[in-house]
Amino acid sequence: MASSIPPSGFAADPIDTLLSAHGLRRTAAARRVLGWLLAHPDTSYTHAQLQAALEGDADVALDRVTLYRLIDRLTQVGLLLCRVDAKRVRRYQAMPSSVHAIPHFECQSCHRDSPLSGALSGARSGALKASAKDLERAAQTALEALKALGYQGMSMDFAVRGVCADCATSGSGAAAS
Structure with missing residues (x-):
């Protein structure tokens, strides 16, 4: 298992730090989803919108179920906010x-x-x-x-x-x- 302490002279990745601090694994998928939402803090996304936005990254393949589970975990630990809009559609954004x-x-x-x-x-x-x-x-x-x-x-x-x-x-x- 890799050490969470960065080598001297290197700063810790803030997304990895957030994931670790909330007890989550620092997977490529978790980094990609949280990174995207943190980069767009003023906009909330449906699951489908988020999946469409992330599908261009060939290095991190996210199927529909994996994304649902990841969004759920990020929401449970307080890194994402889940709101239900007027049409009862769930929307997610960085907290x-x-x-x-x-x-x-x-x-x-x-x-x-x-x-x-x-x-x-x-x-x-x-x-x-x-x-x-x-x-x-x-x-x-x-x-x-x-x-x-x-x-x-x-x-x-x-x-x-x-x-x-x-x-x-x-x-x-x-x-x-």
Whole structure:
């Protein structure tokens, strides 16, 4: 078994480090899937979209079942976020740091995920940031209460779903309604 300590003068691969830290094997498939999602952090993908995006890599062949199992393991350890959209389709993305308490907006057309704390400008932005801090405190209180009752491995997701301004303006959001 290979050592997880890199030779002196070499930096550890951040994807390998993440996989190891979460108790997962550092396979080529796991590195490829996690690497792809980390490289595209603002977009969520269905299983089929992810499989299509990854099929160009001849060195890492991923069949449908292997990809399902890998996505499931990455989600279970908290490296991926799984959301179900308005049409009950599962979408996956790298776990954003904002997901635990900051509200975010999910576009049902382009599937971009944006924290709402920076989405508005001017006075509305200040009010939204204050609300986000209140939500963060409420989320932390709720998580602490559940932990005291014995619940484990919890996270919280505050999502607003709709069509973003860019998609609404371009007309592509009409199909997602």
